[in-house]
Amino acid sequence: MSDVFETAELPDNIEQSSFELWDSVQHLNLIVELEQKFSVDFEPEEIAEMTSLERIESTIRAKVA
């Protein structure tokens, strides 16, 4: 996440609604990185839901399990 947003400082459970750098374009950049890194494929519906660090973690966990 640090790389996509190009910042070292990230709050603990960051959420799209409260983190200004996380706009819709960055959201997709983040998704692309996650897909490549974890070798998974997210569906558009899942992508729309993954708006906080917590939700991202749980979605990935469910996919990889």
Place this chain on the structure above:
Amino acid sequence: MSWYVYRNHTVEPLFAKLPDVVLGGYEDVSEPLPGNVDTAFWFYSYPFDCEASLVVERIEYYGQQLRMIVESIPDATTFCLFTMTGQYLSLSEDGNFSIHNAINNYNDQLIELASTRSNIKVLDLSRFLDRYPAEARTDWKYFYMSQMQISPLLAGDFRIWLDGRLRAIQSKRKKCLVLDLDNTLWGGVLGEDGKEGVKLSNNYPGSCFRDFQKLIKEAAGQGVILALCSKNNEPEVWDCFATHPDMVLKKDDLSSHRVNWSDKATNLREIADELNIGVDSLVFIDDSPQERALVEMAMPEVVVPAFPDKPYKLREFFLQVFDEHFSIYQLTDEDRKKTGQYQDNARRVTAGKGFSSLEDFIRTLDIRVEMSSADSFNIPRIAQMTQKTNQFNLTTQRYTESDIQKFVDAGAWVVCAAVKDKFGDSGITVAAIVEMDGQRANLDSFLLSCRILGRKIEFAIAKRIFNEMFDRGCRQISARYIPTAKNMQTESFLENFGFQVTGGDDGVKEYRLQMQEKFSIEDYYSMELDSSERRYQEHNV
């Protein structure tokens, strides 16, 4: 360096990492180039309409847009035009053929333009896309989610490729290719296998190495300096060069060589000195990961590409290395000859269908704005727009569906609009909330999706809204601009209609407009407002 990108689809993953880059609106040629742009890109992708005839029409339209805007690009700005590549998604062969033709004509126009002015360059996108299988070039998921026509998974590679092309254009090519021998120019180790045992022949895997040498020789023909850096015994090496029947490269092809048992970093430095070039113009090719790592560490200015793990990948590897570091940008004589034939055609085209002004363009688009007052069907979309629209949004007030309903219940006029043109329907992409109080009204929200910008349509829609308010008896409109990190483009928008600033602080602007008469709206926009009139009267009876 500052960059500007003209585009017709979502290309942020491809360009957003360039420092100081501005991406224009979709299909937007209405604004002059911002000052101080060093390099502008024209990146229009094949339009993914479903009907072949629409695709053809749109491609022609793009060519016209380009011809119009190229006049306004200053000579000092490099203007890079990306060719269009097609995927022929039509169900009919005729359809595909006509699309294929349209794309070729479009690309011909690019070449013609590039031959008329030295600051215009053509970048052949197919050279990049052809590296990937067809199904990898567009990721349909991302296309439908965000209009990305090139898969964002290719973004990293694209940036590297583009970098190489830009360096070629700026003539920043590398000068010298330094080559290892064993398992690089032939398979096997000369010192162990002898010249009869190394793999260099007409059969696999020797044929892979032979072809690799052929490509290298061709590169030398295009001005690349060749040097050798190998841990071997010199006499054996020259004997192999001279007598091996399948050696393509000869000792004469090499401008410098270091064949010894010293470390390669020292050798590379000596080669650079001998050739009187900087170490930063060397590209070092060696199959050994250890040798590469050593050079990378000791000499970070040297380019050290990762050598392929299989001999049959050598050809592709070399093409990429050449493309990235050694190719120079040039239009060939053939390209230029073609333009001679094309020029007559072009003159005909511009005489007949030339667009001398933006207004002419807009007129041909046949724009229809369909405005609808809020109802149970569009309230969800209106609410969603208030939550998601960041850029063309005067006050960025975020509302839920029930918030919108409350506005409606309180007598406010909440309206949305869809924009149609000859190419399609944007869907609901405008929303406005107007609180009404007799002669006074307050514009609580006015927002548009960026997709519909570029045709000055935001002005026409605003005027239509103000006119509607006038019709309902309103004479004084108050409004505000509330700045955010993303909506700077709306900062002075209201001032275009005569709104006066009456106060505000911290960047917020409070506005007021006294309306004495209605605004006149250009006739090339067709505006429709539904039965909101009747609904208004019903509500107030």
